[in-house]
Amino acid sequence: MGLLTIIKKQKQKDKEVRCLVIGLDNSGKSTIVNRLLPEDEREDKITPTIGFQIKTFTIDNTFNINLWDVGGQNSLRPFWENYFNKTDVLIWCIDISLPVRFNESFSELQNLIVKNGDRIGYDCHVVVILNKIDLLDDDDMTNSDIILNIEEKIQNSFNIENGDNMLNSIDIINKRREVDFIRCSAISGEGIDAIKEAILSQISR
Numbered sequence: 001m002g003l004l005t006i007i008k009k010q011k012q013k014d015k016e017v018r019c020l021v022i023g024l025d026n027s028g029k030s031t032i033v034n035r036l037l038p039e040d041e042r043e044d045k046i047t048p049t050i051g052f053q054i055k056t057f058t059i060d061n062t063f064n065i066n067l068w069d070v071g072g073q074n075s076l077r078p079f080w081e082n083y084f085n086k087t088d089v090l091i092w093c094i095d096i097s098l099p100v101r102f103n104e105s106f107s108e109l110q111n112l113i114v115k116n117g118d119r120i121g122y123d124c125h126v127v128v129i130l131n132k133i134d135l136l137d138d139d140d141m142t143n144s145d146i147i148l149n150i151e152e153k154i155q156n157s158f159n160i161e162n163g164d165n166m167l168n169s170i171d172i173i174n175k176r177r178e179v180d181f182i183r184c185s186a187i188s189g190e191g192i193d194a195i196k197e198a199i200l201s202q203i204s205r
């Protein structure tokens with residue numbers, strides 16, 4: 001049994017999953033986290049996150065999901081690094097209704113991939129949330145093109161094999177390429193169950 005398998009098995013036994021929720025400011029991270037909590041634990045008002053907050057919810061009465069929600073304002077981004085340790089799932093949040101900020105989001109994500117290339121997608125699974133889907137018009141083909149473009153662009157950035165981060169197992173390289181995309185509205189609740197499933201599937205991989 002490989003080391004990774006042993007670590008995964010231990011996590012299943014511990015029933016603890018650590019998720020790091022990051023992405024640009026105002027993309028809706030805290031609103032998503034709030035929506036993932038049981039109704040009686042939700043806050044009525046979400047304000048911009050200064051620093052970070054940790055929230056926990058349970059799936060299937062079995063798994064404790066710890067969500068590390070870190071503020072996305074420019075001045076806070078250098079600190080994202082500090083929260084990576086022991087992260088099982090990286091949840092990257094994008095405001096899909098705001099194309100003017102897509103490039104900023106890509107470049108921040110690229111920075112993370114470069115700095116943590118030997119971890120992200122390796123022992124840390126990636127879920128990309130395309131949030132605020134409620135603000136897009138369903139019938140508009142341009143919107144579905146925008147979404148497909150984003151998904152393709154992000155997926156491609158994970159497929160690039162950087163010489164420094166080259167891994168020698170085909171199995172591991174394949175794992176690097178698995179990125180889940182979830183279209184979500186933290187306001188309407190669409191996609192929230194899909195986020196829970198994606199988190200859960202991480203520990204059974």
Ligand SMILES: Nc1nc2c(ncn2[C@@H]2O[C@H](COP(=O)(O)OP(=O)(O)OP(=O)(O)O)[C@@H](O)[C@H]2O)c(=O)[nH]1
Nearest residue numbers: 025026027028029030031048049072132185186187
């Ligand atoms: N329409 C719509 N608005 C949303 C959605 N998710 C969040 N918002 C709004 O977007 C704004 C920012 O949400 P936050 O959850 O504070 O964003 P954040 O990413 O945590 O921001 P920082 O903590 O500053 O990094 C708030 O006004 C939310 O109500 C969504 O799915 N749809």
Ligand SMILES: [Mg+2]
Nearest residue numbers: 029030048049
């Ligand atoms: Mg926040």
